[in-house]
Amino acid sequence: MRSVAAIAKRELVAYFATPVAYVFIIIFLAVSAALTFYVGGFFERRQAALDTFFTFHPWLFLFLIPAVGMRLWAEERKTGTIELLTTMPVTTTAAVIGKFLAAWAFIAAALALTAPMWLTVNILGEPDNGVILASYVGSLLMAGAFLAITSCMSALTRNQVVAFILGATVCFLFTMSGVELVLETVRAIAPAAVVDAVASLSFLSHFSTITKGVIDLRDLVFFVSMIVFWLFATTIIVNARKGL
Amino acid sequence: MIVMDGLSKHFGPVRAVDGLTLAVDKGEVLGFLGPNGAGKTTTMRMLAGFLEPSRGRAAICGFDVATESIAAKRRLGYLPEGAPLYGDMTCAAFLSFVAEIRGYRGAARRQRLAEIVDTVALGDVLERPIDTLSKGYKRRVGLAQAMLHDPPVLILDEPTDGLDPNQKHHVRELIRGMGKEKAIIVSTHILEEVESVCTRAVVIAQGRIAADGTAESLLARLPRHNAVRLVVPAGAADAAAMVLRDVATPQAVERLPAADGLVTFYVLAHEGAAPLAAVAHGLHAHSIEVDSLGVERGRLDDVFRALTAPEGARPEGTSPEEARPGRAGSGHA
Numbered sequence: 001m002r003s004v005a006a007i008a009k010r011e012l013v014a015y016f017a018t019p020v021a022y023v024f025i026i027i028f029l030a031v032s033a034a035l036t037f038y039v040g041g042f043f044e045r046r047q048a049a050l051d052t053f054f055t056f057h058p059w060l061f062l063f064l065i066p067a068v069g070m071r072l073w074a075e076e077r078k079t080g081t082i083e084l085l086t087t088m089p090v091t092t093t094a095a096v097i098g099k100f101l102a103a104w105a106f107i108a109a110a111l112a113l114t115a116p117m118w119l120t121v122n123i124l125g126e127p128d129n130g131v132i133l134a135s136y137v138g139s140l141l142m143a144g145a146f147l148a149i150t151s152c153m154s155a156l157t158r159n160q161v162v163a164f165i166l167g168a169t170v171c172f173l174f175t176m177s178g179v180e181l182v183l184e185t186v187r188a189i190a191p192a193a194v195v196d197a198v199a200s201l202s203f204l205s206h207f208s209t210i211t212k213g214v215i216d217l218r219d220l221v222f223f224v225s226m227i228v229f230w231l232f233a234t235t236i237i238v239n240a241r242k243g244l
Numbered sequence: 245m246i247v248m249d250g251l252s253k254h255f256g257p258v259r260a261v262d263g264l265t266l267a268v269d270k271g272e273v274l275g276f277l278g279p280n281g282a283g284k285t286t287t288m289r290m291l292a293g294f295l296e297p298s299r300g301r302a303a304i305c306g307f308d309v310a311t312e313s314i315a316a317k318r319r320l321g322y323l324p325e326g327a328p329l330y331g332d333m334t335c336a337a338f339l340s341f342v343a344e345i346r347g348y349r350g351a352a353r354r355q356r357l358a359e360i361v362d363t364v365a366l367g368d369v370l371e372r373p374i375d376t377l378s379k380g381y382k383r384r385v386g387l388a389q390a391m392l393h394d395p396p397v398l399i400l401d402e403p404t405d406g407l408d409p410n411q412k413h414h415v416r417e418l419i420r421g422m423g424k425e426k427a428i429i430v431s432t433h434i435l436e437e438v439e440s441v442c443t444r445a446v447v448i449a450q451g452r453i454a455a456d457g458t459a460e461s462l463l464a465r466l467p468r469h470n471a472v473r474l475v476v477p478a479g480a481a482d483a484a485a486m487v488l489r490d491v492a493t494p495q496a497v498e499r500l501p502a503a504d505g506l507v508t509f510y511v512l513a514h515e516g517a518a519p520l521a522a523v524a525h526g527l528h529a530h531s532i533e534v535d536s537l538g539v540e541r542g543r544l545d546d547v548f549r550a551l552t553a554p555e556g557a558r559p560e561g562t563s564p565e566e567a568r569p570g571r572a573g574s575g576h577a
Contacts, residue, residue, distance in 0.1 A: 006344040010330070010337075017332040080328030084389070087292040087324070088345050089317040243295040 007098030178202025
């Protein structure tokens, strides 16, 4: 447990050692605000709600989360520090969790910095703060799931660009699997059970129920089990490929 | 403290390490020698728990490196090849991180960090990012990382690689100083290092042990080890040959062709002892002019080449038969 904390702390400091972290946060804040106001029509709707803000999160995360997570293991492998890390008295699981938590905390910090949006709607009207809180929790969980996928893809390669592309691709598949366009295609070639299975894996549908203010245990379990599954896969891959 | 039993690592069809059996005890500094690709780094990586052995087992202080890896890693300090480090961290932050991972807390951590910074002389660069340091400092940070928890076993992969002579000297002093209370394995290409810091040398070639012994016992494998080397002007060569015939058997005397007006003789040692006094006495009695006279120790480089070079590339004066060890590889020859 202590080693998880030590690794997470080191990793988090490493994020802020370069300007990348600040650039990321600025891009996230700027783009999420721009999408909300210009594409989402925040003012035109004349509603004190943040659903236009949260609607774009899956699409924003699709690119931003792989950008945060691509370095997690690829960089260790590239610089050879993976040999240092894996010969410390730390289990691979602890290292995987520590690194994940650091990146997740970083994303949480970026999300927390969107608080002015929440303040704005509270000044302009009387929003349902319960729904907004649920949406923040849902957004963070979804980010965690995207991040766990990226962590796994990052463990596959020593090239961060490859890790980013793999991460974004897999995240894209999990996002798109709930879109009607994709489901139509699946329906044409597969039985109904498969269609349901594909649809149920969609980040989009699970996230949208949460942002409507319905905290369904199934949605929470979905995101948490996604995180657990991909981190477990990361552990296996790191162990199997660390020496290669 | 370090035990390897039939340790093997195969990468596909390539046998990088092939049945290594070795034991290193407390107080021993083992020099691990071998050409590039002989399996040194692979062996060390298995000991450090970075690679899993394909066959056989290895243990650090009685803990199997594969099945009790965390316990083994706690007792081990490891400097990986090339000393990889987190370059964007400062020295102080990096060592503090290692101390935390190694279980040091609070005041004990501060004290231990101060000690180790003092030992490897890093005080001047503590607040600098590791990426900006010179190679020598980086290697010292790597050593500090390995020695931080004062482990009973140290495995150092080329600790002096790329250092200048002063830094090499410093690192060797460090290793020698620690050698008495620890079991240490040091891999190196530099054979003088073996003579200056190691109590024992193991030569590996193609993943197997080719020789195991002290630097002196390795030198003794050379046919000309402890031979008397006599150089006389070409004019006095025949007279000198007569003298040598009196002090040694004809088989023990080698005469090399004349070069630059000088002729070199080797009088091979008899039962390990150099017949220097007899040769000097004979030469003196016949008033033969001598260019130089001395005892040939031989060079570890020659032993190394004899043991590891491919056929046809062996140095003069050695042959595979003569150089091949009697008890190589503890039964794995």
